[in-house]
Every structure is written in C-alpha cells, then in structure tokens.
Amino acid sequence: xxxxxxxPSHSVIEKGxxxxxxxxPISGHDNLYWYRRVMGKEIKFLLHFxxxxxxxxxxxxxxxxxxxxxxxxxxxxxxxxxxxxDSGVYFCASSQVAGAVTDTQYFGPGTRLTVL
Amino acid sequence: AQSVTQLDSQVPVFxxxxxxxxxxxxxxxxVYLFWYVQYPNQGxxxxxxxxxxxxxxxxxxxxEAEFNKSQTSFHLRKPSVHISDTAEYFCAVSETGGFxxxxxxxxxxxxxx
Numbered sequence: 001x002x003x004x005x006x007x008p009s010h011s012v013i014e015k016g017x018x019x020x021x022x023x024x025p026i027s028g029h030d031n032l033y034w035y036r037r038v039m040g041k042e043i044k045f046l047l048h049f050x051x052x053x054x055x056x057x058x059x060x061x062x063x064x065x066x067x068x069x070x071x072x073x074x075x076x077x078x079x080x081x082x083x084x085x086d087s088g089v090y091f092c093a094s095s096q097v098a099g100a101v102t103d104t105q106y107f108g109p110g111t112r113l114t115v116l
Numbered sequence: 117a118q119s120v121t122q123l124d125s126q127v128p129v130f131x132x133x134x135x136x137x138x139x140x141x142x143x144x145x146x147v148y149l150f151w152y153v154q155y156p157n158q159g160x161x162x163x164x165x166x167x168x169x170x171x172x173x174x175x176x177x178x179x180e181a182e183f184n185k186s187q188t189s190f191h192l193r194k195p196s197v198h199i200s201d202t203a204e205y206f207c208a209v210s211e212t213g214g215f216x217x218x219x220x221x222x223x224x225x226x227x228x229x
Contacts, residue, residue, distance in 0.1 A: 003159070004159065033217075035219075040125075040221070040222075041221055042120070042218075042219050042220055042221040042222070043160075043206065043219035043222075044219070045216050045217060045218065045219075048215055048216070055215055056215050056216060058216070059216070091159065091160070093159075093160075101148065101210040101211075101214055101215055101216070101217065102148055102165070102167055102210075104162050104165075105160075105162070105217070106159070107152075107159030107160040107161070108159045109157060109158055109159045110159065
C-alpha cells in the first residue's frame with residue numbers, strides 16, 4: 001500500500017511568488033491534515049479535511065494560504081504571495097476514520113519550503 | 117488551550133543504555149496522548165498512543181510510555197537503545213472529542229556507539 005506522498009520535496013521561491021504544495025493521502029482515507037514546522041519549533045496544525053469539506057481551518061496563518069481538496073482525494077495548499085516567515089516544512093497526514101482524532105495519522109515526508 | 121512541552125531538545129545516550137524522553141502537557145479537559153518518531157528524510161510515524169485504560173502503554177520498537185494524570189506527563193522510555201533509534205521524537209496531545217492534534221517541539225535522540 002502506498003503511503004502519503006507530497007510534492008515537491010523541496011521548493012525555493014522568492015518573496016512575493018506563489019507556491020502550490022500537493023498531498024496525496026493513502027487511498028480511502030477520509031481525513032487529511034496539513035501541518036507546518038518552522039525550523040526547530042513545534043509542528044503546528046494548519047487545517048483538517050474530512051473528505052472534501054474543511055472540518056477545522058483554525059490553524060491557517062492568514063488569507064495568503066488556501067487549501068483545497070476537490071473530490072475528497074488529493075489536496076493542495078497554495079501560498080500567495082509567499083512571505084519570508086512562511087519558510088518551513090509542510091507536512092500532510094491522513095487517517096481513515098472520518099473525524100476520529102484517535103485514529104492513527106500517517107504522515108508524508110514533508111515539503112521543505114524556503115522563501116528568500 | 118492545550119500545549120505540549122518536551123523538556124529536552126537533545127538527548128545524547130550510549131548504545132544499550134536506557135533512555136527517557138520527557139513530555140508534559142497542559143489541558144483543561146481529558147486528552148489523548150501520542151508519541152511519534154521521525155527518522156531522517158521520512159514522515160512522522162506513530163510509536164504509541166494513550167486513549168484510556170492502563171496508564172502504561174507499549175509501542176513499537178521496544179518503546180513504552182506512562183501516562184501520569186496528576187503530573188500531566190507522558191514520558192517515553194526504552195530500557196536499551198540501539199544506534200537505529202537515532203531520530204527526532206514528538207509528543208502530541210488531542211482533546212477527547214476534538215479534532216486537532218497539538219505537537220511539542222521535538223526531542224532529538226542521538227545514540228552513540
């Protein structure tokens with residue numbers, strides 16, 4: 001069974017540019033989460049999809065961030081325009097049972113975003 | 117609001133020695149507790165979780181953790197570590213009935229030969 005995949009693995013962009021990160025969850029997983037880790041700090045929750053619906057987006061930093069999960073399969077996270085403080089590692093995770101925080105989350109390897 | 121504090125940012129230890137990685141949490145409601153491990157260039161992997169019942173939880177790779185409600189702690193232990201345990205370990209907490217998982221800042225475990 002394929003795990004959670006993320007693309008790209010690394011992205012280096014200049015301030016003001018746009019970047020789109022992609023996450024492909026494990027097939028059949030209803031829950032999809034986005035997290036971000038700024039260098040050396042805690043992993044912070046960004047948002048949670050149940051199928052195609054946003055269950056909780058309270059962790060999204062501001063309106064420069066837009067997440068979508070059309071059709072309830074893969075998800076994209078767009079940052080537009082990117083700022084220096086957006087640099088970090090963006091993780092995606094998926095779990096099977098809709099809405100169950102106790103269900104094991106499977107993480108992708110992350111996308112390392114560097115904004116210059 | 118919940119928070120997680122991992123008391124050590126780095127823990128060096130010799131191979132075959134015991135290790136304890138400390139985690140304290142803060143929450144006004146009942147919680148679920150998790151430990152994850154991240155090996156280099158990989159995603160996080162669940163080591164173990166406490167949902168209810170016995171406060172001593174056994175996980176993969178010989179790790180275990182003990183939930184202490186009075187001290188709001190969930191320390192991770194292994195009686196004898198291997199070089200391959202070198203990784204970053206994250207403690208996490210979720211409110212029961214909630215949807216969000218809050219992570220600590222991580223502890224880097226270095227196992228030396």
